[in-house]
Amino acid sequence: MEDGTLMSHSYCPDTVDYTAKQWDSREDCEVRQILDRIADKWSLLAIALLAGRTMRFTELQRExxxxxxxxxxxxxxxxxxDGLVRRTVHPVVPPRVDYALTDLGGSLHETIQALVTWTETHQGxxxxxxxxxxxxxxxxxVNPAPATS
Incomplete structure (x- = not known):
């Protein structure tokens, strides 16, 4: 591979260097895309609710x-x-669909729980x-930073 050639269009060479810039800010960076997805408030809440149990769609929506x-x-x-949630459709009438965390989703929940614990500890x-x-x-x-568009 030539110098300066990316391994793939979404390869982010800076992600292996855990300095202040831990992921590439380019929109096509896969690490950034994953972080955007899992840091979304609805994703965090769904993962937290599915930790250790299976839920139906209506249960999740209610919670x-x-x-x-x-x-x-x-x-x-x-x-x-993304392989974090498993969807199971049961062949009954009316159809019943269950959602559960995969092993990968469960490992992410452990990280999310650490963030929640940190937040609870430092909320004061x-x-x-x-x-x-x-x-x-x-x-x-104090001059707050100007809003950017």
């Missing part, structure tokens, strides 16, 4: 406050495509930092 049927369907399809510090920031911002001593 995930604010998710539309369309968005939950899309989320579950993406998670299934974060709330205090927000209060300090908001107070300083209201007093005009």
């Amino acid at each position: 995930i406050d604010g998710v539309s049927q369309r968005m939950l369907t899309r989320t579950l399809r993406h998670l299934e495509r 510090e974060i709330a205090a930092a927000r209060t300090v920031y908001d107070t300083a911002s209201a007093a005009g001593s």
Whole structure:
């Protein structure tokens, strides 16, 4: 392979160097695409709910406050495509469909749980930092970054 030639169009050479830039910011970077998918709030909630148990679509929809049927369907399809969720259709009338985490999805849940634990541990510090920031911002001593379009 010639110098400067990518291994594939979605290959991200920077992902093996765990420095400040742990994934390529290009839209076609596979690592970025995966992170975008699993860090989505609906995906995180679905994975958390499916940890250790199988659920039907309506159960998931009832438990995930604010998710539309369309968005939950899309989320579950993406998670299934990525090998994180297993969809089982039972041959009964009316059709019954169950969702469960695969082993890969279960290993991701362990990582998500660590993030939730960190958040619970530090939520007081974060709330205090927000209060300090908001107070300083209201007093005009903090210049929030301009919104980007």
